[in-house]
Amino acid sequence: MAKTAERLQQLGSGIFSELDELRKQKEQEGIKTINLSIGSPDLAPADHIKKALQAEVDSSENYGYPLTNGMPEFREAVAEWYEKRFQVPLNPKTEVLPVMGSQDGLGHLGLAYLNPGDIALVPDPGYPVYTASVLLANGVKYPLPLTADNKFLPDLKAIPKEIAQKAKLMFLNYPNNPVAAVADMEFFAEAVAFAKENHIVLCHDLAYSELAYDGYRPPSILEVPGAKDVAIEFHSFSKTFCMAGCRLGFVVGNQEIIAGLTIVKSNIDFGVYKPIQKAGIAALTGPDDWVRENAAIYQHRRDILVDGLNSLGWQVEKPKASMFVWAPLPWGYQSSREFALDLLDKAGVVVVPGIAFGEQGDGYVRMALVGEDRLLEEAVERIGKAFASYIS
Template identity: 50%
Template sequence: MGGFPIEVATRIKTLPPYLFAAIDKMKQEAIARGVDIINLGIGDPDLPTPIPIIESLANAAKDPKHHQYPSYEGMLSFRKAVAAWYKRRFNVTLEPANEVLTLIGSKEGIGHIHLAFVDPGDVVLVPSPGYPVYPVGTSFAGGASHIMPLTKANGFLPDLGSIPKELAKKAKLMWLNSPNNPTSVIMTKEYFKRVVEFAQENHVIVCHDAAYSEVYYDGRRPASFMEVEGAKDVGVEFHSLSKTYNMTGWRIGFAVGNKEVLAGLGKVKSNLDSGCFEAVQEAGITALSLDDSMTDGLRKTYQDRRDTLIPGLKNLGLAVDPPPAAFYVWVTVPKGYTSTSFTAHLLEKAGIVTTPGNGFGAPGEGYIRMTLCTSKERLAEAVERIKKAGL
């Protein structure tokens, strides 16, 4: 029997290669050549998950009641833990039953929410450079991304005033991300207030990705979008346990805020995926109940790394500002290079994996992103290797 041509859908054909999968392939090829790689490419915490969280999972996994299908919206006890954490951290009051939704990692919710609210041809306001799932989720729903460029001249914040009024009125969703990936910029409460006004005026749902809110430096704690009056009327906030508690592989996160928006996302979830394994939710309850001493230690580790890498890069003549939050360093490429060619130079000549800024969107051209997810010693070595390789 002969085969027949297998043709993927147009949405797949027009999809760029997933940025981090492409970087991983590049890294594996270098390793196969025998290169000792220093991986500053993907933001995956290298520190272990805290022991109390692991013990909680181990105990919960032994309980047969957790071995069946979990509820789509998540255990009420986990959602109560989320609400208690929001009250303690941000002084925000949430109703666990309908203003908190459990996710299989925040990426799942970020991708799925477009299917709940975006029809073919609808507009979504997307920051760029930014997390690739914002425009990809838009594309999968048949929507069109309107790029909000994040430029140094505007403090790497979306310029709300530059969005054409007609287009703003047509927009269904608006994505924000603070602390920002890849630029590490923090949005203030004053900025969030302007966002609420913009959303109310244009009837656009705000989706705020706050995955990095607990990775901050110099005691400067980022605000939650939900802290601002009116935020719950216009949008939702996505959060993850991945970055705060070193749980990237555990796949647990949550969305909070407007109950109608969460109900729409929940309807998509119930039709396309299942709930989060209850033993992982039990571990999540433990994580959210830990005091700040644990997260303070993580922040100190990342700050020590930041304060090792930044002076080293500056001594090489690279233009870079110390990030106020997140574990990313947004580096201006030297003259004579593009984002891609400088990334290739660092890999080929120094064995260092970084991420080209244009992989996060065209406005990221002229930058590369490095992560702080490796030891101080390896970061110092990376600086030495760049010095030897030359710019």
């Protein structure tokens, strides 16, 4: 049997399998684990979305190949939603592309812009698909550290000039997964200016635009005047509309970048199943109070988890947005792997060690706000009991 390509060895993280093995072992021992590791939304989409999907599945017309660049009605619904939400006008013909979940578009973007050896700027810690996108295209990742000292924003001024000039692609993501930080317009303006100066394709991942708390409304990078000259932005139906299994997202912004990505995708897939695009239209054009109600559910969960952990003396900040809590290692722990394994072993609570998202993540663990209030309360209780000797 031929060996798999070397690039596959660079993908993925062994830590996930290690944690999964331990989780299975615990379950076999009869310990019911609480899994806060996966950011998969556990709430259901609204009825009007499910109904739209049901109706379209029944129509025989919807079983031909869809177009890679999507149904015109879908692209128009995106442009309308975008204008309403961010006051950014988009040309639905050239500046909008549906994707099979934003993962699809993000993962294939490297193939459109990187030649082997080309540099891409990638946040560290960061959502893993950015690194995968670079490595699958045989590009070279230059990590942008996200540290608490700089409010988890990359310090663009610290990037050496020769790296900035050589870089072709930069990924940003606010509200951020895993660090749960947000960015303001001032930072976005700086990022756009940096990308313009260095001729870099700027890719902003806005998967968590609607999961924000305490009245905060995350901005779009395309609100920066002139951003469309260099930037594209990804959105996901997975989090905003609880449609993760439908695999639907879209990318908007610079039409040349979108055209490049469309070429890659048209060689790989034939676009999104039409009933799913129609369900997407129903989501974008239908009532949206339920989206805010869902955000309120996540906000309440955030409060239970963060207030609970703080009451144990584990100092954790409340995120303004995203579905995660990025918690610094408590009680003298130095390694996120060691702490996550101990948390699972002693308390049966599964979290992701920060090192899984990059070297700079090692001082933290990521907890997803998935699970009902009672489950999160139980997680806090269990952690309190398991680490009682540390808590005064």
